[in-house]
Amino acid sequence: MPDSPDAAQSDATEALSSARAAYDRVRTEIAKTIVGQEEVVDQALTAIFCRGHVVIVGVPGLAKTLLISTLAKTLSLGFSRVQFTPDLMPSDITGTEVIEEDKATGARELRFVKGPIFANIVLADEINRTPPKTQAALLEAMQERQVTIGGIQHKLPDPFFVLATQNPIEQEGTYPLPEAQLDRFLFQILIHYPDAAQEAEIVRRSGSLDQATPEAVLTGEDIRTVHEVIRATPIADHVLSYALRLVRATRVDQPMDNDTDRPKMIEDYLAWGAGPRASEYIVLAAKARAALTGSTHVTPEHVRQMAKPVLRHRILRNFNAEADRVTSDMIVDSLLEEIPVEGTTQQEQQQLDKVIG
Numbered sequence: 001m002p003d004s005p006d007a008a009q010s011d012a013t014e015a016l017s018s019a020r021a022a023y024d025r026v027r028t029e030i031a032k033t034i035v036g037q038e039e040v041v042d043q044a045l046t047a048i049f050c051r052g053h054v055v056i057v058g059v060p061g062l063a064k065t066l067l068i069s070t071l072a073k074t075l076s077l078g079f080s081r082v083q084f085t086p087d088l089m090p091s092d093i094t095g096t097e098v099i100e101e102d103k104a105t106g107a108r109e110l111r112f113v114k115g116p117i118f119a120n121i122v123l124a125d126e127i128n129r130t131p132p133k134t135q136a137a138l139l140e141a142m143q144e145r146q147v148t149i150g151g152i153q154h155k156l157p158d159p160f161f162v163l164a165t166q167n168p169i170e171q172e173g174t175y176p177l178p179e180a181q182l183d184r185f186l187f188q189i190l191i192h193y194p195d196a197a198q199e200a201e202i203v204r205r206s207g208s209l210d211q212a213t214p215e216a217v218l219t220g221e222d223i224r225t226v227h228e229v230i231r232a233t234p235i236a237d238h239v240l241s242y243a244l245r246l247v248r249a250t251r252v253d254q255p256m257d258n259d260t261d262r263p264k265m266i267e268d269y270l271a272w273g274a275g276p277r278a279s280e281y282i283v284l285a286a287k288a289r290a291a292l293t294g295s296t297h298v299t300p301e302h303v304r305q306m307a308k309p310v311l312r313h314r315i316l317r318n319f320n321a322e323a324d325r326v327t328s329d330m331i332v333d334s335l336l337e338e339i340p341v342e343g344t345t346q347q348e349q350q351q352l353d354k355v356i357g
Helices: 005-030 038-049 064-073 090-094 137-144 196-206 220-232 237-248 264-269 276-292 300-311 319-323 328-338 346-353
Strands: 053-057 079-083 095-101 108-114 121-125 146-149 152-155 161-166 185-190 270-272
Touching: 005 038, 005 064, 005 220, 005 276, 038 053, 038 064, 038 161, 038 185, 038 220, 038 276, 053 064, 064 079, 064 121, 064 161, 090 095, 090 137, 095 146, 108 152, 137 146, 137 161, 185 276, 185 300, 220 276, 237 276, 237 300, 264 270, 264 319, 264 328, 276 300, 300 328
Parallel strands: 053 161, 053 185, 079 121, 121 161
Antiparallel strands: 095 108, 146 152
8 A cells, every 4th residue: 555645745854854964963073173164064065965076176275185084084984085196197096907926826817906096985185286197097987986997897885976176276287177077076166265263263273182073973875865865855847947047058059948048248258068967966966955954845046056066167268258357156146147037926036136145
């Protein structure tokens, strides 16, 4: 006999409550080490529960590496760190085959020695400091969750995340990530300077003998469970349509849907728009935002909150944008201001506009 609607609703409510509790537990543990940066932490956790990869961009000294290592400590998962340098080789990441001799028989055979990528969480520190050949070693791992060595496929642990860091101001001796690799990252997260009170707290903690240590509070199975809750979060057709129109409006070489006007900033400053993976990810991220904040469904506000981290690294600015110092975030802001949500009243649209105001 099928479950009653009330029982199904009760199960959904319990699942949402469990997801929210898991999210809060990890945030509490991270706060023992990381001061402030709530939005960065929220986006990083959202990506983890979506089982997506993240690249965090910020100037030196903003605790990018510390944030990722602290996040790893709150999860009962394997963790490895790779410091990317110009002389790093692909085999230094994926592993290599070595000749092993059986001392009893003298027989020799090839044995695969796993590299640091065979962990649940891989910290790719300063990922843009290594040449494209080594950067490409991550492509198969990020997309297929496997590496191929000598024609043999080796599955990576489940779950598997690449959490990368990047310095935006020092470009000497760096190799910009190709668009194909950037597209594999669910989010590009920007980390900014702390405010005065937060910086004072950072200094106080760093000079104290009492250093708090975060505890592991979630397992891989917990993450998989929350991920299932996120996937099952319902999204209305008009919200899904809104997310798609935001992404499709960035494609300057394609006509706009429903003969609407494309925002002028898009026309003037974009050379290339986001692909279908952006559409998939913005909907998934919006579902995660809804589930992790206790909402039973996705709203346009959830889509708006996830637009920048999903789109900022998937749109390619042209020379005019560089010359006029127009950033990717400014372009996404213009999208959110000028692309309306169909099916909402004028008052609801005004409330949505406050999200980016």
